[in-house]
Each structure stands twice: as structure tokens, then as C-alpha cells.
Amino acid sequence: MSGYMGELNNRGERNPRFYRLLFLYLIIMAIFLSCAGQSESNEIPDSTYGNLRAQMVEIQLIPREITDNEVLAAMGKVPRHLFIPAEHRGEAYTDGPVPIGQEQTISQPYIVALMTQLLEIDSSSQILEIGTGSGYQAAILGEIGKLIYSIEIIPSLADRARRLLDSLGYKNIRIRAGDGYLGWPEAAPFDAIIVTAAAPKIPQPLVDQLKVGGRMVIPVGDYSQELYLIEKTKDGVVKKAVIPVRFVPMTGEVQKR
Numbered sequence: 001m002s003g004y005m006g007e008l009n010n011r012g013e014r015n016p017r018f019y020r021l022l023f024l025y026l027i028i029m030a031i032f033l034s035c036a037g038q039s040e041s042n043e044i045p046d047s048t049y050g051n052l053r054a055q056m057v058e059i060q061l062i063p064r065e066i067t068d069n070e071v072l073a074a075m076g077k078v079p080r081h082l083f084i085p086a087e088h089r090g091e092a093y094t095d096g097p098v099p100i101g102q103e104q105t106i107s108q109p110y111i112v113a114l115m116t117q118l119l120e121i122d123s124s125s126q127i128l129e130i131g132t133g134s135g136y137q138a139a140i141l142g143e144i145g146k147l148i149y150s151i152e153i154i155p156s157l158a159d160r161a162r163r164l165l166d167s168l169g170y171k172n173i174r175i176r177a178g179d180g181y182l183g184w185p186e187a188a189p190f191d192a193i194i195v196t197a198a199a200p201k202i203p204q205p206l207v208d209q210l211k212v213g214g215r216m217v218i219p220v221g222d223y224s225q226e227l228y229l230i231e232k233t234k235d236g237v238v239k240k241a242v243i244p245v246r247f248v249p250m251t252g253e254v255q256k257r
């Protein structure tokens with residue numbers, strides 16, 4: 001009787017074709033699994049991210065009056081996708097904010113570029129950032145400025161950003177875990193201060209740590225927020241509302257004041 005080939009013959013042996021097909025099946029499975037493994041570890045090649053980044057600059061920044069060549073060069077260079085957790089990496093170069101874990105977000109590329117441009121920094125600038133988050137904005141500042149100090153209130157985000165920035169070779173960025181409300185007095189005064197979480201009002205210690213002639217950008221408000229540019233003059237401060245924005249709230253001390 002020639003039935004199903006896995007059946008035993010009358011001496012209790014399987015049909016040899018059964019073993020040949022089993023062998024073939026195992027080879028095919030092995031090839032399939034090794035290919036699947038490869039595509040998972042290398043879903044999108046680096047060159048594709050490079051193209052997406054160039055398009056981001058061309059489409060999202062240049063037409064919206066980001067004109068500072070150093071800002072455009074930094075935005076075209078820093079590998080934004082590496083600052084975004086794997087599950088959202090495919091959204092790295094889209095025109096919006098992206099989650100980075102711990103209920104925080106990395107800002108839209110245009111907002112990162114605009115805030116950086118407003119600071120008017122150069123290779124001699126000493127800069128303070130409040131809200132390190134992923135470390136992306138710090139990397140953009142690190143490309144242009146001399147020394148960057150960045151404070152993050154969530155220790156796990158501070159650690160992750162520090163490790164990533166170290167691995168990318170940034171030697172001019174210092175990160176501290178803590179509440180940025182009081183600034184970084186040991187490193188003050190700063191040429192520029194950038195706050196990347198929305199404060200209900202402008203923290204006075206940060207204004208105090210700005211040099212005369214220095215500039216600060218900060219989103220102010222709760223549900224409805226405005227991005228403010230603050231310029232410190234010898235007579236006081238000049239405040240200008242630039243654009244409505246939506247940032248995650250600044251937490252800690254600022255909420256108690």
C-alpha cells in the first residue's frame with residue numbers, strides 16, 4: 001500500500017522520501033530564519049536615513065525660513081533616527097514630534113532648527129539647555145557651539161542621552177540629571193539658554209545666568225503656549241513672542257512657584 005509517505009512500512013521503517021523532504025524542509029526553514037533575522041536587525045539602511053535627512057532639510061526647513069547655514073548643516077548631519085527608540089524610528093524624519101519614552105517627545109525638526117537659529121550661537125558660545133530628553137537638540141547645539149550644558153529631570157533619559165552622545169563622539173556636551181529650574185550656576189553665565197519644556201512662567205534663575213547680550217528661547221504657557229525669545233540687555237530683558245507651540249510641561253520646582 002502506498003499511502004501517506006510518513007507512514008511506516010510493514011517492517012516499521014518510514015519511506016526514504018519522508019527523510020529527504022524533512023531534510024529539504026529544515027534547510028528551507030534555516031534559510032528563511034536567517035534572512036528574517038537579517039532584515040530585522042537592519043530594517044532601513046543608513047543611506048536611506050541619509051536621504052530622508054537631506055529631504056527633511058530641503059522640504060521642512062529651507063522653505064520655512066531656516067536660513068542660518070550652520071543650523072542647516074547641523075540638521076543635515078546629526079543622525080536624528082538614532083535618538084529615537086526603535087519602535088518609532090521610521091518616523092524620525094517626519095514633520096512632527098516623536099515619542100522618546102517616559103511620556104516625553106523629541107521636538108519637530110522645524111522647531112529644533114528655529115529655536116537653534118533664534119539663539120544666534122557660534123563656535124565660541126557656551127550654552128545651557130533645560131530638558132535633554134533624547135539628546136538630539138544637544139547634539140545640534142554641540143555641532144555649532146563651544147560647550148553645551150544640558151539638564152534632564154528624568155534620570156533614565158539623561159543616562160541614555162549621555163551614552164548615545166558619547167558613542168557619537170561629542171566631547172563638548174555635559175549632561176546632568178536634575179531639575180533645571182535653578183540652572184547650572186557653576187558654569188554660568190551663558191551666551192544662550194534653550195528651554196525645551198513649557199514653563200508656566202520664565203524661571204528667574206535662568207535669566208540671571210544669561211550674559212548681557214545673551215539670548216534665551218523658552219516655550220511659555222500651559223495648554224496654549226508661545227515660544228518666547230528673551231534678550232538680556234544692560235537695562236533688563238526684552239521679550240518677544242515668536243510662534244505658538246506645543247511642548248511637554250516643565251516639571252519640578254517651576255510648578256510650585
Ligand code: SAH
Nearest residue numbers: 131133134136137152153180196197250251
Ligand atoms: N530637547 C529634547 C526634547 C525635550 S522633551 C530632545 O531633543 O529630545 C522635554 C524634556 O524636558 C523631557 O525629557 C522632560 O523630562 C524634561 N524636563 C521637564 N521638566 C524639567 C526640568 N524641570 N528640568 C530638566 N528637565 C526637565
